[in-house]
Amino acid sequence: MGRVGRLPGSGLAKGLAVTLRTMTRRSITRQYPEVQPDLAPRSRGVIALLEENCTVCMLCARECPDWCIYIDSHKETLPAEGGGRARTRNVLDRFAIDFALCMYCGICIEACPFDALFWSPEFEYAEYDINELTHEKDRLREWMWTVPPPQAHDPGAEPPKEVAAAEKAATRPKRTPGEPRTPGEPRTPGGPRTPGGST
Amino acid sequence: MLEIVVKLALVAAAFALLPLLVGQAEHKVMAHMQGRLGPMYAGGFHGWAQLVADGVKFAQKEDVIPQAADRWVFKLAPGVALVPYLLVLIVVPVGPDGQVVLDLGVGLFFALAVMGVGVIGAIMAGWASANKYSLLGGMRVAAQLMSYELPMVFAASSVAMAAGTLSLSGIAEEWRWYWLPWQAVGAVVFFVAGLAELRRPPFDMPVADSEIIFGPYTEYGGLRFALFLLAEYAGIVVLCALTTVLFLGGWKGPFLDTELGWLWTLLKVFVLAFLVIWLRVSYPRMREDQLQKLAWAYLVPLSLAQLALTGVLKVAFA
Numbered sequence: 434m435g436r437v438g439r440l441p442g443s444g445l446a447k448g449l450a451v452t453l454r455t456m457t458r459r460s461i462t463r464q465y466p467e468v469q470p471d472l473a474p475r476s477r478g479v480i481a482l483l484e485e486n487c488t489v490c491m492l493c494a495r496e497c498p499d500w501c502i503y504i505d506s507h508k509e510t511l512p513a514e515g516g517g518r519a520r521t522r523n524v525l526d527r528f529a530i531d532f533a534l535c536m537y538c539g540i541c542i543e544a545c546p547f548d549a550l551f552w553s554p555e556f557e558y559a560e561y562d563i564n565e566l567t568h569e570k571d572r573l574r575e576w577m578w579t580v581p582p583p584q585a586h587d588p589g590a591e592p593p594k595e596v597a598a599a600e601k602a603a604t605r606p607k608r609t610p611g612e613p614r615t616p617g618e619p620r621t622p623g624g625p626r627t628p629g630g631s632t
Numbered sequence: 633m634l635e636i637v638v639k640l641a642l643v644a645a646a647f648a649l650l651p652l653l654v655g656q657a658e659h660k661v662m663a664h665m666q667g668r669l670g671p672m673y674a675g676g677f678h679g680w681a682q683l684v685a686d687g688v689k690f691a692q693k694e695d696v697i698p699q700a701a702d703r704w705v706f707k708l709a710p711g712v713a714l715v716p717y718l719l720v721l722i723v724v725p726v727g728p729d730g731q732v733v734l735d736l737g738v739g740l741f742f743a744l745a746v747m748g749v750g751v752i753g754a755i756m757a758g759w760a761s762a763n764k765y766s767l768l769g770g771m772r773v774a775a776q777l778m779s780y781e782l783p784m785v786f787a788a789s790s791v792a793m794a795a796g797t798l799s800l801s802g803i804a805e806e807w808r809w810y811w812l813p814w815q816a817v818g819a820v821v822f823f824v825a826g827l828a829e830l831r832r833p834p835f836d837m838p839v840a841d842s843e844i845i846f847g848p849y850t851e852y853g854g855l856r857f858a859l860f861l862l863a864e865y866a867g868i869v870v871l872c873a874l875t876t877v878l879f880l881g882g883w884k885g886p887f888l889d890t891e892l893g894w895l896w897t898l899l900k901v902f903v904l905a906f907l908v909i910w911l912r913v914s915y916p917r918m919r920e921d922q923l924q925k926l927a928w929a930y931l932v933p934l935s936l937a938q939l940a941l942t943g944v945l946k947v948a949f950a
Contacts, residue, residue, distance in 0.1 A: 445915070449910060449911075449914050451914070452914045453910070455664070455665050455666065455667055456661065458667070460667050460668055461667050462667075462668050
């Protein structure tokens with residue numbers, strides 16, 4: 434028999450209450466193809482390449498744990514300008530990422546010293562053949578357009594490293610005359626700030 | 633003559649439409665009770681045509697009959713399961729003064745007897761499929777029919793006793809508001825026993841898919857399976873209609889009983905159908921022994937007590 438202090442059938446009523454309550458709430462189903470999902474900031478959808486920034490240093494390909502980045506290049510000799518000697522520079526011929534191998538660790542993006550690789554939240558690039566998951570540099574360049582601007586800092590967070598360094602330089606006492614900003618100008622710490630606006 | 637034809641056409645239309653409405657309601661209500669959306673594509677607006685699409689799909693499927701099956705019984709079973717519910721609808725009144733196809737003097741008796749025949753369809757399917765799971769399911773259906781027909785008939789006869797007639801129109805005519813508390817136990821017993829006879833969850837032991845695949849319907853596919861599904865929803869409509877007429881006053885509403893009687897009847901039927909779906913979503917399936925215990929140890933004594941209560945009050949106030 435039931436425990437003391439509990440009406441018989443109260444469990445049955447509780448079960449009915451749970452389902453009824455769930456019915457009156459919004460369902461959690463996402464209508465994905467019709468409604469785009471709200472992705473978290475910094476979502477790791479695909480790796481985009483800003484080809485103009487790439488110097489073919491090969492750091493990304495070397496750091497990649499599963500070796501899914503393929504880079505081909507050749508050297509180009511620029512004719513000497515004025516009295517200088519001829520200079521050579523690297524020209525990127527092929528930059529491809531095999532997303533069938535990629536494990537989305539993002540190490541290549543961290544390793545790139547020239548800001549040529551970025552995370553894009555774009556995720557709709559499924560293919561019917563595993564070989565078609567190797568995407569060449571033109572496709573990777575296209576994904577650059579989907580890269581969102583960096584997320585704003587939290588209110589009260591430390592200022593970005595670049596800003597802090599620039600401010601430190603600005604407060605240094607010795608300055609060339611004609612400097613537009615006076616040294617020791619008071620600054621409100623924190624708050625989102627773009628690196629371009631402070632130097 | 634014309635009147636009869638029109639009424640028959642209306643009943644046929646209701647028989648075609650109401651089970652689909654209940655089925656669609658089940659899709660959507662069950663989905664939302666589980667935090668889902670349910671069908672959203674068929675027909676464009678919130679999947680209203682899902683069951684039509686299902687019907688088209690079922691009609692396209694191959695008609696498979698197992699080699700060892702008892703062909704005639706196997707083919708006949710879906711019809712035997714479905715047609716009785718259509719017959720019951722003929723005697724269910726939707727309004728006063730002859731708003732019923734056939735005002736049978738023994739309407740209650742007829743309705744209960746014919747509803748029992750519907751269960752025979754499932755037993756036939758279980759026997760004829762030449763499949764051990766089907767056979768087990770069929771036997772469970774039979775056992776369930778035996779146990780739950782008794783309290784159902786007791787509860788119904790309590791109402792018949794209170795009204796002093798077996799005619800469904802007569803019972804609804806006699807109904808007064810104080811029948812609600814007076815016949816409350818009978819109403820619950822009738823509804824629960826009816827659910828068990830329809831093999832609706834939580835009484836769906838005969839089709840327990842985790843142990844006997846799909847019970848009597850294991851070997852069925854295509855249109856014949858669709859007929860069984862339709863029979864289940866038609867059964868819900870019939871059970872809710874009978875409960876409405878017997879225990880909830882049928883066409884009696886707050887106003888305009890004669891003109892809007894059909895609306896009150898429909899309203900009550902849909903509220904009860906919602907309850908059927910709600911129970912299905914909320915409770916897990918009962919074990920076979922629990923199922924039998926509920927019938928014999930609780931419903932039968934309760935219905936007998938209701939019968940006694942009805943008799944005593946009837947004699948005391950007559």
